[in-house]
Amino acid sequence: MIMPVILWTDALIFLLVAITTAFALYARRKPHLRAPWRHVVCSRPGSMAVVILCAYIIIGLLDSLHYRLALESNDAGAETHYASEVLSALDALVGPLRTQTEKTYSAPFATHLFTRETIQQPEGGQTREYPRLKYGGRHLQNPAVDARADILRRSGVALAQTLTAGLAVLLLITLWQAHRRQQAFTTMLRTILKRRSEVPWLIIWISLSILALLIFLAANLATAYHVFGTDKVGEDVFYQTLKSIRTGLVIGTLTTLIMLPFAIFMGILAGYARGWIDDVIQYTYTTLSSIPGVLLIAATILMLQVYMANHPELFETTLERADIRLLFLSIILGITSWTGLCRLLRGESLKLREAEYIQAATAFGVRHSKIISRHILPNVMHIVLITVVLDFSGLVLAEAVLTYVGVGVDPTMNSWGNMINSARLEMAREPVVWWSLLAAFLFMFTLVLAANLFSDAVRDAFDPRLRQH
Amino acid sequence: MLRRPDGTPGNQAAYGCAVLLALQAVLLAACSDEPWNRPYPAQDAHRNIMYSSFQERPNHLDPVQSYSSNEVRFTGQIYEPPLQYHYLERPYALVPLTATAVPQPVYLDADGERLPDDTPPENVSFSVYDIHIQPGIHYQPHPAFAQDADGRPIYQDLDEKSLGDIYALGDFEHTGSRELVAGDYVYQIKRLAHPRLHSPIFGLMSDYIAGLGDYANTLKVVSTELTGPNGDRGFLDLREYPLEGATVIDRYTYRIKLRGTYPQLRYWLAMPFFAPVPWEADRFYSRPGMQERNITLDWYPVGTGPYMLTINNPNRQMVLVRNPNFHGETYPDEGEPGDADAGLLDDAGKALPFIERVIYSLEKEDIPYWNKFLQGYYDTSGITSDSFDQAISVGSAGEVSLTEAMLEQGIELKTAASTSIYYTGFNMLDPVIGGYNEQARKLRQAISIAIDTEEYISIFLNGRGIPAQNPIPPGIFGFREGEAGINPYIYDLTVNGPRRKSLDYARQLLAEAGYPEGRDINTGKPLVLNFDTTATGPDDKARLNWLHKQFTKLSIQLVIRGTDYNRFQEKMLKGTAQIFQWGWNADYPDPENFLFLLHGEQAKVEYNGENAANYRNAEYDRLFSRMKNMPNGPQRQQVINRMMAILQHDAPWTWGFHPKQFSLTHSWYYNAKPNLMANNALKYQRIDPEQRAALQAEWNRPVRWPLGVLFLLLLAVIIPAWVSYRRRQRQPAYRDKH
């Protein structure tokens, strides 16, 4: 028995997914909307970025399906109670990663703890030695000898699995494309492999294969070893960094979701209506953007803490508290970042307003609301889209900095910012504990790189000015 | 050195030699024997300067207000209270500093008649301490004492205009000094009640020092009258207002009169609160314009101690320089057994202080500090107990262990059981976790067993801590070694020493407390407990995860309620917290200073005291009052043992641990011995600058080849680019691709 839990950010994420899906379905049928997206997918870096982003998003979505387990009850008739610990589908999927915790630090693929401990000998006396890990390499009889071979064997298995899966995927893609284009299988295969297909299937296939390799490697190795080591209290770093993905995505996407309505509405209104409305809106965003952002964020986070301290009954679990803080962080980041988009939109609407077809529409007495929704809004959407995609990577990076300043996500939450922040201290240890930093770096870097490549592709596709080049 | 102090050349040969040497020095520097990464001016490399750091600037250097350890580490070197702790001896012993002897109280009855020394405390109305100070002690040079040729003070009547360009104390041209007199001590005691200052110990002291409370009221009235119409606050001359509890007997003697008895006073007499403050300084600093320019006693202390603060730039550095007027003191020639072997008595009888100058640089982050220490640019490293100020957090340096490489560098590790305690407390007012019935006790005991302090110490302190059995840390009277001191509710005694009781036992206790399997026996609801904390540091995530794990062992759900420092304080004051962590750092080596943390009259919610758990037990309180006034001895130990038994049964804290103070020193650093009571240890320290300079140079040879590689790489980029550019330029331009 489980009880689903919908956190605030979960709800918003699902809302976002719903909106995106609706838009995708809508755009499918409109060629002028489809074309630029096709352009994105057809560019080589773009297609690669899409594959990577999809992987991240799937992990993030899985991690957003929260639930609470029912507690066992002795007598059947009694009311069921649920554990106050909230789990997610991702936790269920990676199972042992969450629960297999060691005592303290251990290096990646280690079979022994990183620090020496005093061990009481059964016959009395003490020795200082590196104790065996409880889980990492548990199955090995003689880790010093067997570990390398075992890791190689497992990697070999992963490679074989990848090859099988990769070939299967290639087969499927080719079959599907051949079927769609009414071509012979071999012709299609040649087209794909020689990179003559419009959509760069070869690149997509290679990206998918690499992704598959990573997944199989993780599946084979992560259950038996701590592939990224363990942290100070023995938690698996790989698990932490997987959990951090959701935090990064939430900050990157919800912030924009929250700020978009304001920015679009205010920006277009200011540009279209002009006069005193324009003055008021301009005044608002100039004021907001002239306050140093960190100060605004610090104040809001403090304010939230006051509220939570005064209403402890509203936040039952640690996760809920962390979640509400994450949400507020997104909101306040949205408030500090909507001004830029608002200014752009205002400028664009000012220009559009003077366009002949809008002048004509006005002359015909078309209602303002209709002009805005029919003529202006569709014509500024590319700006909105480009800004959103561009902002995403900046926001993911900002989380780390804010956490360093002390106004970031809740310290109990898994996030790259928190990982980097504690890794700072680990870098000062002798010998250096580098794996947390490395894990956070790799996962964060990959996401931001993919987002940047994606945003490049989106800009190329949507910005008519750039497409001339 | 060949150069004369005035800089004029000696004879020709020496002059030539000097030029040659200088040239050589330049050449050597160019050949870079001198490290590139030295964070200090090169010319200081061989000077007798100690390098240290501060993470956050001290808030108060006024001896009336400075209390936290990061403040006392400065004021302790500058101000000299009448007493001090012996640097080497253990247990901590008080010895005279400026006084001629440790004062003994004389007991009086209500009529002022002398009572015998063995009078029971409840019959004593007043105790009187006469303190004689040594003649011939002089203050550091300070503009407040500056006099012109006629003996008139120069700077005592400054106004805002004549201050001109003066923004720091060092900008004053003239300085002077004066002999220390008993009146200066009395002046400072009166300052405890000063209406414009808030001494943290005023509340405590007004309970004891005769007339101090009324004195504060008198001064408040006077101060309001003195305040000018535009907010100018004139000089409040405390000499004009007598205080019953502190009086001058003669030039070198003063008297402190207490209501009842308070044997702990002598410990306070070793803290800067009871250091002398000359009235001239007070008057000097209260001139108009001084406050605006931030020239106050809080920033520029004036004392008789071995060092004086010459630069106080909170943005960058603080500098202590040897006080030229220091009265002189010698290194102790006796210590604990073993000190002689450790080389701690090698300097016996030599004149203090050894170090010429101490430079404290601003260093916010732990990593740079640590790395610079390893490079030899800081002389010592260790955690201060600053962390107490932020409720609880243990510094990252606590993770350090001596590796082969560090041993090779000659770094030494000094540890001492510190006189502090970090504990996890239960709010006794809470309906779930608090209360004095057997069920609540069992719940607390079960949790105390489940929180594996030994593991905490091993993970977060690298083994540098001692699990606490009760509030009293080792080194303080009342602490019991071995099995007698073990808390029987948490530990089993086995042949291999004490063992934490099993989790099964804890679960059984939990069941008896009404929560079998961590669920309420009546409703079946899971038991959810709240942990309130100020989580800010980078280490907190791991710490909170760990704590969560401990409660999960008992199937108890722990909700971590992180908040900011102020909100945490507010919760503690209102008593809405449930479980919290806190710490206490000894003011003085007396069990009273720890046992009062659980005294009913110190309850946080009711009296805004230091008893954060709001624990109250009538029997404990009664015993506390008795214990407080007893001299150390078997009788006192017996009373303390009874108090311990009560506490361990009630389990208002999980007792936590006593961190071991540790410090790392380089091989050129001598006479380091952790002394957690003495705040003036700097004067005993010695460094060998030549040895240091040699080792620094050896450790910091720059690795230069990457620069070469970088240069080659640049060439590899630039040359093809240039070639291609030339080629294009020669091509006809119209072949534009666009």
Add this chain to the structure above:
Amino acid sequence: MFAYIVRRAAYAIPILIGVNLLTFYLFFVVNSPDDMARLHLGVKRVTPEAIEKWKAERGYNKPLMYNEAAAGIDRLTETIFFEKSLKLFAFDFGHSDDGRDISHDIGQRMIPSLAIAIPSLLVGLLINISFAMLLAFFRGTYVDVSGVILSVVLMSVSAMFYIIGGQFLLGKLLRLMPISGYDGGLDAIKFLVLPVIIGVISGIGSSTRLYRSFFLEEAGKDFIRTARAKGLKESRVLFRHLLANAMIPIITGVVVILPLLFMGSLLLESFFAIPGLGSYTIDAINRQDFAIVRAMVFLGSVLYIIGLILVDVAYTVVDPRVRLS
């Protein structure tokens, strides 16, 4: 032009009032004067009387916006808002809660901030423009493609990694420069090298890419083709025409942030223990020193608005077609 600037400056006043009100509200709602007092007085043995005294001394015992106890105009002036916030308009920053003269501190701390910001900006500009020109010159070739990829890679790395990595590599492993610290005068140089390098590197990616697009945009314009068609030397085309025109958006981009250089860099300054205004701000937030925070917010807003005005002026200077009205 002068009239325009005056008008713009006057327009700034309501914005500054808004900023003032907002920060005032945010910080006093969150942080009552009691909180500030408690934080400043420390942990051990703090009594309610001490808190009252602390507040009274610093004028925090008055009502926030409206004083009912007073009479007449005093109702508005005998308030925290009037006394603490409105004085800022005269650039009278007053004293921090622990009694230091804020203006004096800002004056002192500005220098280290600028000592990092100006070299970072200049070196960064030089490097970024050269790289961007290089990429634009080799557009379409493998140099361009790999350069752009490198830029994207560089801008995908968090600034935190640059700092931690830089300190570790250059400071600890190679021992080429001090890990952190600061000194006055010329001695400061060796401390500034590392933060400046890191500042430049962390900015290379995004700026190079941006500047490259400016260059490409100019390169596609007709006058460049004409210049080439005239048979002008490539170097002349590149430097006289292309660079000169692409500099317009680059310079205006720089001018906006120019005044904000005073505010310093939060991250670099706290990691390298450089006593600039960035670390001043962070410290003030952590210590909840409202007086400093207020001053810094005000200063930041003023500088931001100056930046906006400067951009407009810069436009008229570099592009005579733009007229200010």
